[in-house]
Amino acid sequence: MRAGPAAIGLTASASSRPLGRRLAESSVALKLAGGAFVLGAWEIVVRLLAPAYVAKPSGIFAALPGVVTSAPVLGAAGITLSAVAEGLVIAVVSGVLVGLFMGSLRLAERALSLYVNGLYAMPMVAIVPLLTIWFGYTSAARLATIIFASFFPIAMNVADGARSVPAEYLEVARACRARPHQIWFGITLPSSLPYLIAGIRLAVGRALVGAVVAEFIISVDGLGFYILFQSRTFHHNEALVAVLLLAGFAVVVDAAIDWIVRSRLRWYRAGEKTA
């Protein structure tokens, strides 16, 4: 029922070419039908089989306006998402530096890759108990978890990217007497940008998981703690709205990266095809 106006709005703005338009229309309608099916199946299963407090689409829609306008939820979302953003910035800066170092010096790569790969493969939630010892049950432990979760994919990917810089570029730069920092930030980093972007995509998902796990364990204020509290007091619909906020953040960041790549980094797409 909610799908009706949205479907009209979307199809009206679809491409003006007849064939493309017809395809877009049918796929939008299909996707909306798929969404209606998923929500409908969820609603029916919960109504038939589960107790009344369990989250269902109708309950979530009813809870949505109240939850997204309530000050505590907005505060919690702000705390968690700004911690994730802060941790990601720290992880990107340090990960790029370590990755460039590893990628341009063969010795450094050999010496460090064991640690970077090993700690990347480790399930990052396992480090949270140790971080609570080092940082206490504070928001610093959450930030440390986020950094730990997101640093390694970035460092690993940037190192891979830096290693795959075409040797001719470096030879030309050296022939022109470029300084090391000019080579790093003028050639190696831009050339390994696709790898960095892939690393950031991985890191965002891991950072969110890290933030939620840290909040579950250390019980500091944030979306994760809100989810835990609401679900324990049987407010599942409210808790699920917070889960959707988290998932929405992941989707928005992913879409933003896509948009930047498509609008600013056309050469990256071009390079991807030949690679």
Place this chain on the structure above:
Amino acid sequence: MRRPGSGKDRLVVLASLGAGILLWEFGTRRLSPAVAAPFSATMSRLWEMTVSGELPTTLVGSLVLFAVGLGMAVVVALPLGLLLARLPVVRIALSDYIALGNAMPMVALIPFILSLFGLDFGAKVLVVFLFAFFPVLYNTVEGARSIRPELIEVARSFRSGEWAIWRDVMIPAAFPYAMTGVRQAIGRALVGMVAAEFFLSASGIGQLLLISARNFDTAGLFAAVLVITVLGFALMGLGRALEDRFTVWRGTGR
């Protein structure tokens, strides 16, 4: 530019490992044992836990949970992904929601599982299953979508039955992508395993981590972290080997 791994490379790795151990040993000696344990203390605690049977038992418990959850996810998601690829209408209808499920931080659903399904083994398997399910499904569907329609048309014009199309076209073409999904699922299932052991009934390596942290037994904690790191590294290597083994099938170079 790239030389094959030489003896010198191996020497560098060993030297770096040695330097790491020395740094760990002597960097932590001045610290309180409640903050960090030296390498030697960690190793003797590791030995103690292995001999007493504590570590092997917890490890087996964790691995059973991991294997059952991951195995069920693969068994369900792989055929489902192929089926969706064969039914384009359903695939287009659901693919965005599958991508959403793949992007979802599953760990946030654990409190719901706890209050709906309790905290026994079945609930923990469900957590691992949820972590591993979407990467396999997502990659299988993406892979099967990339099958050229001509292949199926040719099979059809040679009067292949539905089963023959699956056996000769669908499965061989989609399998390498599915294995990429399995590799990703291995990493996520490991996170799900530890998270389930943290937040549902404490057991396995997750319980070991929690208890040693609570007792400020940093030697035990470091030992547990070391064990899970080695486990993650080994499983990740297994996943890569699996993926590489089937990437050959893609046949487009790379």
